[in-house]
Amino acid sequence: MNKVRTIIVLVVLALVGFGAFRAAQVISAKKEEKKTGMSPIPLVDVAQATQGLIEERILRTGDIIPYTQVTIYSKVQGWVENINVREGDRVKEGQVLVTLDIREAEATVGQAQANLEAARARLQQVRATAEETVQTQIQQTKANLDLAEADLRRFQELFDKNFVARQQLDEARTKYNVAKATHDLALNSLRQKTWENDLALAEAQVRQAKASLDLVQAQLQNLIILSPMNGGVTKRYVDPGTMVKDTTPILTLMDLGEMKMVVNVIEKEFLSLQKGQPVKISVTAFPDRTFNGKIEIINPALELQSRTAEIQVSIPNPGFLLKPGMFGRAEILLRSNPQATLVPIQSVVSQVNEDFVFVLQGEKVSRRPVHKGVVRDTVVEILQGVNPGEKVVTAGQATLKDGVQVRLSLEPKK
Incomplete structure (x- = not known):
């Protein structure tokens, strides 16, 4: 605990010291301006544009539900003689679930x-x-x-x-x-x-x-009802002695070995998705665990009012950890660029219909329009306008103009 407090104190002192240093620079610049009668050379911070990996991901939420769920009905009318399962029981395909009176x-x-x-x-x-x-x-x-x-x-x-x-x-x-x-x-x-x-x-x-x-x-044979799948009994509606018809539900079965999430994506995201694409699933019940799923179905049509498309994500569930009704979060990768040009997010100045940066060239800066890509944490992808290795202004842009001379307050950040 004492070690943590010491680290926090050191960080605070460093920030205070840096602030005092910047304030001293500003005061010195103002004194220089009064002494010479000329505008001082602007002080700026710069950082080097780098090349690296950036990924565009989206996060969508939805309910965890069984991939396969069926409700069992009788094909004929008759009296229920035996029901061999209860709620919570596991069943196998072909197993006898229900028997109606077969004597006649x-x-x-x-x-x-x-x-x-x-x-x-x-x-x-x-x-x-x-x-x-x-x-x-x-x-x-x-x-x-x-x-x-x-x-x-x-x-x-x-x-x-x-x-x-x-x-x-x-x-x-x-x-x-x-x-x-x-x-x-x-x-x-x-x-x-x-x-x-x-x-x-x-x-x-x-x-x-x-x-x-x-x-x-x-x-x-219709009087002997078999399980159509492997799964579990989640609902039992009748007991022995009940008269059932072909419209009377008897049991509900769910295959808990594979679950799914149904989520909606917007038009732009929809065009980047492919069937079979991996998806990372997390649930509140297991905060430290990620489940691997994949896109199973992509609805080919957008919903007219919301302009969104529905996709189904299948999630293997061999240990039956995921339960129907759990709240899930799906993280889907839309685009990955391993050689992206990256600059600090604070280096990009946004105005109406235009984004630009100031690039250091010698002792002067050049104002360059840029096209932004993915914004991730503290960096932004530059699709056009800056090359890796160039130095961009990260602080002090407010008073800059194209071609003005600048002074560096610190060594360029890489």
């Missing part, structure tokens, strides 16, 4: 499975017997045709010998024609494969039964 749905699935098995059995039967049945019909009709043809020949011979009446011959011919037509029909069925219609119908019945089973199985 399971019975429906069983009936649909039975219908599918029956349809498949019928299809198998049709495939096995369809062509075989047609072949059997052909054999039977061929036998009937052969018999009718033999009867017709026999009755024709008997009629020719006048042993039978024409009526009997006509009856035999009619039976032959019927048998031939029946056999031709059976042959045509074989050629056209008419049994394929029965086969197609059986196959369609199998597809219909399979679709019905898929539907009821999907409905059964």
